[in-house]
Amino acid sequence: MTDPSTYISHLELGERDETFLDSNELIINMGPQHPATHGVLRVILKLDGEKVLGTECVIGYLHRGVEKIAENRTYAMFNPYVDRMDYVAAVSNGLGYCEAVEKVLNVEAPPRANYIRVILAELNRLASHMLWLGTHALDIGAITPLFYTFRDREEILKIFEKYCGARLTTHAFRIGGCLYETYDGFEKDVTKFLDFVTPKIDEYEELLTTNRIWVERTRNVGKISGKECIALGVTGPVLRASGVRWDLRKAQPYAAYSEFDFEIPIGQNGDTYDRYLVRMAEMRQSLHIIRQAVGKIPEGPIMAKVPKVIKPPVGEIYHSIEAPKGELGYFIVSDGSTQPYRVRVRPPSFVNLQALDMMVRGQLVADVIAVIGTLDIVLGEVDR
Amino acid sequence: MLDYVTSYLKSNTTPGQAGNLLWAFIYIILIFLGLSVAVIAMNWLERKILAHMQVRLGPMRVGPHGLLQPIADAIKLLIKEDIMPAEADKSVFWIAPVLVVITAFTTFIVVPFGPTHAVTDMNIGVLFMLGVSSLSVLGIVMAGWASNSHYPLIGALRSSAQMVSYEIAMGLAVVAAVLMTSLHGVGLYGVAHGAVGDGTLSMIDIVKAQQDQHAWFIFKFFPLGLIAFFIFAVAMVAETNRAPFDLPEAESELTAGFHTEYSGFRWSLFFLAEYSAMIAVSSIAVTLWLGGWLRPFATWLTGETWDLVFSLFPAATFLLLALIAIVGTLRMPKHPYFRVQTIGLAGFAAVLALIGIVLLMPPVRDRIQDIYWFSLKVAGFMYLYIWYRGTFPRYRFDQLMRVGWKVLLPVGLGVLILTAIVGVLL
């Protein structure tokens, strides 16, 4: 890991590109303290006036060594740490980790736990997309959706708080199932929330989808084809907006997803507008899934039989789930002790961020902002 | 003394034309104070209105309903440390905000708040306003360059390119309106008498022409006046660098644009200039298309009764505001903690009510009407500004230029030509 403060970029800064009027290129440091880089991302921009000649992301400002910490903690102790990676989708992180360890342990969570997991994970996807929508719109200059989405996200966080006592870094699941039984009126709360939020999503769309300026700012901006996405390993809504129908919830169903009927929304052009539409459709699909799940949560235990001291057999496992931002994978190597030998996280934000340079080359500074927003990165996850 | 005042008020000229330095001075002071109050009020209103559009409350802590918030902010800005970057060009850095403020305020010399309520009436009034307001671009370029930093420089370049481009469309729209002052129009759009009269660039005479022709220019040669007005209304938002054309200070892209390096008092000067420029361009729009100080329905609803009804509007507005404040007072939580705030709000309501009652008096009522209608129209534009900001995303630079050069400019030219043809032929 290079020290970010002394890091020199590979942008061939000395080399001159062809610029309009042969003026000098401008090297601009966007971030790490910048209102639109969603945290402490530093992007070095090489500009010809307003046109982007090249970019270079410098990351690591939020590096906390999560993967190294895992090697010094027991499996159960590491569980809360994963919540701190993608802190706007903590539930999904925990779900992925718990399922990965369950896979190493060869246990399976009981159906009731799986249903609760699905409901919470989908609620979390909604929350994550809402946060994305608000900040993305704010970056493009529409300030109002931010407040609308925060108002509605608050309702989700209230449900989380009621369920497990925490709002953001929930630590909702345990290895082998869930620790907490649903509280009285959980179903009622969730249903009420569904009824509350369905018209609200229409409200967001009303503000943006047909807004001329919004369409002009996002259409044909940051285009990326399905092939390029696959080549770069880009996943999640970004991949789906490029027309690739790939969703791990369908491709390799985990938790209880195989029991629900839902669709994978895809786009055609792979531009920022399509990604917006795909995420909006995903929010609707999430509502659809939750509505199915909440009606038929099976009775039964919420915790599988897991030994007090978790000591998985020697072996390695890769398990990935569809987090709100893309494929979130955990690669766990067990040496038979109580602590993992190695945990490697495949964070969707980190991989998706790679596409930034390809997407913004030749476009304008304003598009860099739009593309950073549309990639939906969380620096806690990029840097880990 | 009183005789002198009343004799002046009856003289029916502006102080500048009368060559009366004392009155010109008084008017300048009044306009300066009024503008400052307007900017402060605008600050509070923008936060409140925007907040309510965004399902939140806005400032609530400083004073009842945050009424004292702008004052608290002003004090904060004034006593803040004044930071000047080490590598900045000191003199230019210093002059830039002053220049911007001076140009913003100078334009108000020719703004007619009423037939006699202007500092002076220049026979190049519109030209003067456009010219002086175009000078503010210099201040912005200077600010961006003097900061010696990348973001301000890009912001300044964006801003100047934007202002220079939209000035052209704006000028064409203005010329179309000026042309209308000389065309009385008959036949199809017939109001009366055909002949081509004298055109004028004077702000007061433009409003008088609208009065004589019994039509606000926004309705004249329908839809030509409306299109010209629309062009101006778009260009003026771009000209003042407000959303959705606020690229020069696009927070998410350039942190704060040309005033990134400014802080404290100097920054507040930019703030002041921005809001007074908004009021200035709105005043041009009101003068040219919306009949300036003329009351609405001046030709339809005539007669003594209607005159009386319309002259009661200023008082009614203030009384309504007072009523709202009283309701607010009654709805204040009954808790000792809120006692000061409740009393403050009640006092505010009392002041508003007092103003309203003063405005009911016939001599004041007749005098204040012009100013009231003018301010009301300008306030409408101010509300639009806030509304835009709450609704629209931001344009991208190339799109902005495309709108300016490929849409507004040709349409403006077309409107100008059509206005001339319609005016002369029909």
Added chain:
Amino acid sequence: MVPITILHYLIVAAGLFVLGVVGVLTRRNVVIILMSIELILNAVNLNLVAFSRLWGLHGQVFAIFVITDAAAEAAVGLGILIAFFRNKETVNVDEVDLLKW
């Protein structure tokens, strides 16, 4: 106080004109030379407008033409300046000593 006559304006114009000539003849920076030319044009304009006070508006009309000219001149001059700067990386007028390179 002496009443202000046309002569006063002519003296100011002459002063500006001389300042402009000094700038053109002595400075090395092309940008400043162009600005000095603007000074000269403005001196002429002041003369024209001053005379128009005596003999009708022709002077003012001509002043407007001069301003038009000044705009054209500035555009072309600054265009040349940019081309020059691109090739030589300087705005020093002493370096302009080749007709073609």
Added chain:
Amino acid sequence: MTPVATPFFFYLLSSLALLGGILVITRKNAVHSALALILTLLALAGLYLMLYAPFVAGVQIILYAGGIMVLFLFVIMLVSIEKSQREEQFNKQWIAGLVAAVALGALFVRVFVKSKALHDLAGMHPAQLPEQSNTQEIAVYLYGNYMLAFEIASLLLLVAIIGAVVMAKKRI
């Protein structure tokens, strides 16, 4: 619009104009020069107002101060000025240039002192121009007597636009 305190404003504005002119030719930094030139231009606009030429004054402010000078500032920012600031400010033949300019100045002084025709001018009563319709009169001249010149001026501007683009842009 009767100008008040005419001599005072005349001396104020003309000294500002001359001060600006001096600053233009003496500043090291081209941006400062440009700002000084703006000062001169605005002072001259004031003088035009005093000469009952409001339209020319307006055009001066819009075109010169608001347009041409912005162009100047743009170009100054485009070409880096740090280098030219460190260099020698005056060219090789600055002595000759200064002498020539001073000689011109001396000629002007002599003309102003000696010329009888000019002194007659001073005594001449200014023509009473129709102040209110000044702008219209100019328009009548522009589109009447000087129609051809007006069209040629527009052509000139077109040529200037194309020329500037051609020269500033290496590849089209």
